[in-house]
Structure formats: C-alpha cells, structure tokens
Amino acid sequence: MTTSADALARFSAPTRSWFEAAFAAPTAAQVGAWEAIGAGRHALVVAPTGSGKTLSAFLWSLDRLLTEDRPDDRAKRTRVLYVSPLKALAVDVERNLRSPLTGIRHTAERLGTTVPEVTVGVRSGDTPAADRRKLVTRPPDIMITTPESLFLMLTSQARESLRGVETVIIDEVHAVAGTKRGAHLAVTLERLDALLDRPAQR
Numbered sequence: 001m002t003t004s005a006d007a008l009a010r011f012s013a014p015t016r017s018w019f020e021a022a023f024a025a026p027t028a029a030q031v032g033a034w035e036a037i038g039a040g041r042h043a044l045v046v047a048p049t050g051s052g053k054t055l056s057a058f059l060w061s062l063d064r065l066l067t068e069d070r071p072d073d074r075a076k077r078t079r080v081l082y083v084s085p086l087k088a089l090a091v092d093v094e095r096n097l098r099s100p101l102t103g104i105r106h107t108a109e110r111l112g113t114t115v116p117e118v119t120v121g122v123r124s125g126d127t128p129a130a131d132r133r134k135l136v137t138r139p140p141d142i143m144i145t146t147p148e149s150l151f152l153m154l155t156s157q158a159r160e161s162l163r164g165v166e167t168v169i170i171d172e173v174h175a176v177a178g179t180k181r182g183a184h185l186a187v188t189l190e191r192l193d194a195l196l197d198r199p200a201q202r
Contacts, residue, residue, distance in 0.1 A: 007031040010038050014108035014115060015063040022103060023052075030056040042202045044173075054093065055100070057169045058082075062100060065141050066108075066115040076164030077139040078121075081192075081200070083150055083168065083185070085175045093171070094122050094144050118142065123149045136161045147176065147185040154191050162192060168200045 004025045008016045019026070026034070029047035033056035036043040045053045061080045071077055082093060101118055108115045121140030123132060125148065135143070139161040145153070153159055168189065176182035193199040 004031060007034050010034055011059070011063045012067045014104050014111055014113060015059065015066065017111065018100065018103045018107040019059070021107070022100075027052045027056075029053055030059075033057065034060060037201070040201065054096065054171065057171075058097065059100065061142070061167050061169070062097075062104065062118065065118045066104060070116055070141070071164055073164070074139060075160050078141065078143045078161055079164050079166045080142040081150070081162065081165045081168045082142065082144045082171065083147060084144065084171045085147060085181070086172060094120055097142070120144065123153065125149060132158070139164075147181060147188060150192070151184065151188045154188060154195070159195060163195060163197075165192065165196060165200050168192070168202045170202065 007026050007030065008019060011019070027047070029045055029051040033043050033045045033053075037057075037060045043057075045056055047053055058080075065079065071079075084093065097120055101120075105115055119140040120142045121135045121144065123135055123143060123145040125146070127135075127149075136158045143162070143165075153162065170185075173182075176185055189200075189202070
C-alpha cells in the first residue's frame with residue numbers, strides 16, 4: 001500500500017515542498033493516480049468532487065515539465081494535452097493551473113533552484129484566428145482544448161504542433177462516454193497516437 005509520503009517522494013523537491021505547504025496530505029485519489037501514472041500506465045480517476053482529481057492528473061505532468069529539458073524541436077514542444085468536453089471547464093483549468101505553476105516556481109527559488117517557464121495555451125471554437133496561428137508557430141508546453149477543436153487541429157497543418165505530446169488528460173470523460181461525441185473523440189485520440197513516435201499516456 002502506497003503511503004502519502006511514498007506518493008510525494010516521486011516528485012522533485014520544489015513540487016513536493018509546494019504541495020506539502022498547500023495541502024494537509026494527498027487524497028486517496030491522488031495517491032492511486034500517481035502510482036499508476038508513475039508506472040507509465042493509463043489511469044482512470046473516479047472520485048467525488050473535491051478529491052483533487054484534476055491535480056492528481058496534472059501534478060505529475062507539471063513536475064516533469066518543470067524538471068526536464070524543453071525539446072529544441074518546436075514541433076515537439078507541446079507535451080501535455082488536456083481535453084475538456086466543456087469550453088468553460090477548459091478556461092477554469094487554465095486559471096487553476098496558474099496557482100501550482102506560480103507556487104512551485106516560488107518554492108524552487110526559495111530552495112535555490114530554477115525551473116523553466118511553463119506555457120499554457122487554450123484552443124477552442126472561440127479562439128481567434130490570430131491566436132490559433134500563434135499556438136502553431138509558438139506551441140505551448142500544455143495545450144488545453146475541446147474534442148472538436150482537437151479533431152480540427154489533427155485534420156489541418158496545426159497537427160504538426162502536437163507531435164511531441166506525451167500525456168493526454170481527458171476531463172469529465174463520463175460526459176461523453178457512450179455517446180457519438182465520445183466515439184468521435186476516441187477516433188481522434190487514435191489519430192493523435194498515429195502521429196506520435198509512441199502512443200501518449202492517457
């Protein structure tokens with residue numbers, strides 16, 4: 001049985017210190033998710049609201065983005081893809097990501113280490129054309145999008161900016177599972193994997 005201490009030991013010192021200062025302890029959902037994700041397996045996190053599901057998925061990815069060298073190849077820059085069936089949820093997630101990113105960076109500075117600037121981009125049906133072009137020419141480390149926008153990216157030249165994706169986080173999967181929209185997303189994710197050197201961890 002993995003303990004909270006074992007779970008946090010998987011992270012770098014800045015990430016671990018920030019989490020310990022921000023939260024009393026990891027939730028059961030987070031401990032289980034980090035164990036599966038750390039082992040390289042796909043993970044499905046099912047837990048009540050307030051169980052830290054989003055952070056259970058994102059913290060592992062954030063830690064890697066903050067501790068690993070950024071690829072020189074611009075086409076491989078986007079390594080984390082977050083897919084939300086709800087546009088409003090995607091915007092909320094972008095906002096909520098800023099807190100751990102800022103917190104971990106400040107913690108790293110306090111510990112005497114430096115971490116890279118992690119960029120976040122949002123691509124949805126409301127994204128202006130100029131911003132969509134910018135996401136392709138200057139891909140963010142984390143791309144937040146919807147199933148429909150991901151499909152459009154993969155069927156256009158924008159797919160070149162997704163060649164480095166290593167992790168796919170699908171939020172609120174129950175909202176599309178068992179529907180035509182969910183089947184369409186499943187095909188889109190297979191199309192994404194076909195673009196990559198190796199299938200993304202989901």
